[in-house]
Amino acid sequence: MTNPSDILQQVFGFTSFRPPQDQIIETLVAGGDAMVLMPTGGGKSLCYQIPALVRPGCGIVISPLIALMQDQVNAMRLLGVKAAFLNSTLAADEAQEIEQQLRNGVLDLLYIAPERLTQARTLQMLREAELALFAIDEAHCVSQWGHDFRADYLQLSLLHELFPQVPRIALTATADTRTRNEIISRLQLEQAQQFLAGFDRPNIRYRIALKHNGKQQLQKFLKSEHPNDAGIVYCLSRKKTEDIAQWLNQQGFKAYPYHAGLSAELRARHQSEFLREEGVIIVATIAFGMGIDKPNVRFVAHLDLPKTIESYYQETGRAGRDGEPATAWMVYGLQDVIKLRQMMEGSEGSEEHKRAEQQRLNAMLGLCEITSCRRQALLDYFDEHLEQPCGNCDTCLDPPQTWDGTEAARKALSVAFRTEQRFGVNHLIEVLRGADSDKIFQFGHQYLPVYGIGKDLDNNQWRSVFRQLVARGYMSVDLERYGALRLEEKCRPLLRNEETIALRKDIKPKAAKQQTKVYLAPDVDIDLWEALRECRRGYAEELGVPPYVVFHDSTLQEMCLRLPQNMEEFGELSGVGERKLERYGPAFVSVITEHLAA
Known part of the structure; x- marks a missing residue:
């Protein structure tokens, strides 16, 4: 297969690209470089996965997300893509076997951590292999102004020097103009074509309120709107994440803490529970979330003010990746501002860096206090302009007095x-x-x-x-x-x-209307929906992958609405490629036909 559209349909099960995916893929297939800014859930990964399958050789994906590489590789393998990863979790003999597979031209995609990529041994291995492209994921990690800065990313400019004929693509979901320019400069992407896909996430409802009693406000929000949903609660300190997780469990929710102070084993276990189980809440510091690919996160809650609008946008963007309604909920107070200022003053950065951080905090506080549409203000910050108020944020739905x-x-x-x-x-x-x-x-x-x-x-x-x-x-x-x-x-x-x-005027929040599960279409039969989810859960446990790797909720919903009763009809569903049709089709068709016969 050398046609991107054929690969999209036969491997991934989708009939058409979202703009500007097709242009990005065309650029890379032709051997050009690309700088891509695309919101979370916009389909960034297809932009390098498909060119890697079209071009001869192996696509090298550079990612800081060691804990997620196994899931990413498993998802690719289930689609029939020959994928592997190289990071510090592998034993020496396992790593050597993968290195040999790369040299032998067996692999389509190789995920690799940045600190490993820049080792002399790895660079020599790459010289001995045929390479389709380099994909630099989470490219904002190269920015020394950003909260996700990783020094290893600064070394990635050497790819341009050592492999000038191999196309490169840098991808990020969040970067203002200054950060974009820094990415281009540090990664030597001056000749790259830039693709800015827009920041708007219209399915996310933004809500920000004054903090009175954060715990009680969170409990009220979860019980009235998201009682059984998966979500993320962000806190400023490690201690607070553990306190809130323990308290949520006492309130009847299933919650796990996640922060850099926990052992790697415990972090991996909590992350795995979140990805594989339904209705799990992760209570985390900013150490959690980058690259999280769980599509049905229905809410992201902030119990403390984020440092920057970039952080807020990136963290809230982890909700609603399936395109269904989701909530970005936050409470804040003046004490948050004082705490963050103290953290900034105590940091080791230069005075210039501290001033820049202060300006970004001021912008974040400004977003909280505005009386106009929050989405317009959020997009304005990223130099994108929304003509009309969005109608899907708190200030639009209930204008402040x-x-x-x-x-x-x-x-x-x-x-x-x-x-x-x-x-x-x-x-x-x-x-x-x-x-x-x-x-x-x-x-x-x-x-x-x-x-x-x-x-x-x-x-x-x-x-x-x-x-x-x-x-x-x-x-x-x-x-x-x-x-x-x-x-x-x-x-x-x-x-x-x-x-x-x-x-x-500060007004105490009114009880929100029940919104649980509004993302299911009204015609969906709940019994069939649950039966399909149970079938999916069985496959996920058997294969050791999160349920969404088998099928997204949106595909299950389409099954409920279209009721395919044979393999041909099942193969027409969005998200069903050839490998998934062959592997899962008979079982899911059987569930549907049995339900209809009952």
Whole structure:
């Protein structure tokens, strides 16, 4: 087979490419380089898998995701593709056998970790083999500005120097203009054709709320909307992931922690449970998720504010890869901002790097506080523009109310100024509300003209005012003074009565309507759906692969709607290639015919 469309249909079981897959594949097949930015779930892997099958030789896939390589290779083998991987989990004799297979021209695809690729032994092996292409997955790992930076990726520029005739493709799901330029420069892809497939994930509903009691808010969200669904909960600290996972299990959910402090064996076991079982929740730090290919993750929840919009986009993008409705849910508070600032200040980066991180955190906070469409703001950050509000985010579905916060903002700025910009938000609120605390008397703040001038607002309302002033750049958090709030130049016109400010009203979230399983079409017979899932589960356990490697939920749903009753009809389903038709067709057709006869 040398025709990409034939391979798409016969191997992968799809009838047509999504744009711009066909153009990317055409570029690589012709021997050109490509830089590809495509959202999670957009079909990036086909962009190198198909050219590797069309071109003579083996496609080398460079991936940092050692824990997932086995699943990726198993999925390819089940499609009839000769695939293997080389990483540190293999014994020496196993690695030698795979190296020999590469030299002998037996392999179609070889997955390899970046740190292994740059070893002299590996490079010599590659020189002795016929190579179809190099695919550099998760290419944003080369960016020293990014949270996923991996030093080994910097060495990948040598591929251009050592193998100038072998086409290269760099792929990422998230990269702003600055990061894209860094990828191109560091990997020497200046001559590569760029393909930007767009960032919009219209099936994901974005929801961001103020944190009151994170645990209770999460429990309410899960029980009302996702009681039996697979999902990911992100937390800032390792300890918190373990606490939340334990607590979720006590509430009747099936949850596992995942962070870099756990043993490799335990991480692999928890990841395997998440991929292979239904309805499992992973509670994780950012150590989890890159490359996770589970299509039916129905929600991603953040219990803490991510550091950047890039992180937020990438992490929320792990939901709904099957194209069905999914939720990106987050709660945040001013304390999150202070924690993240402290982490940034304590990092080893240069002052320039810290400033860049601070700007990105400010942008993330800004996304939380906006009153307009969140999807428009998210896409604007990546230089992509949505003409109309999306109608599928919280600010579109339930527009926030605003109020004239000019007077309150001036009081907030004044109390920070009068207390010499040395105190945090709790003390400032006590001064405004005229509290009788030891700390106020210790510093003589009961004699200030601002003492007691804010009794018209309660503690939570004042917290909201200070949080929004920080988010909009009127104030900042001074970490050298343990979280004291400091005035910024931007506040001068407001203090001088030269401008007004509208603030967002914080409202406690209303109970969301039940949305569980809305991604099933109304005509789907639930009994047949469960019978097909059981058949799929049996094959998955027998083969030692996640259920979606056998068939995606979308293919099972199509079986329920089209009810194929022979092999020819079954072969017309999306996602059923020749190998899957031969391997699974009889059993699934039997389930359908038995159901119809019952």
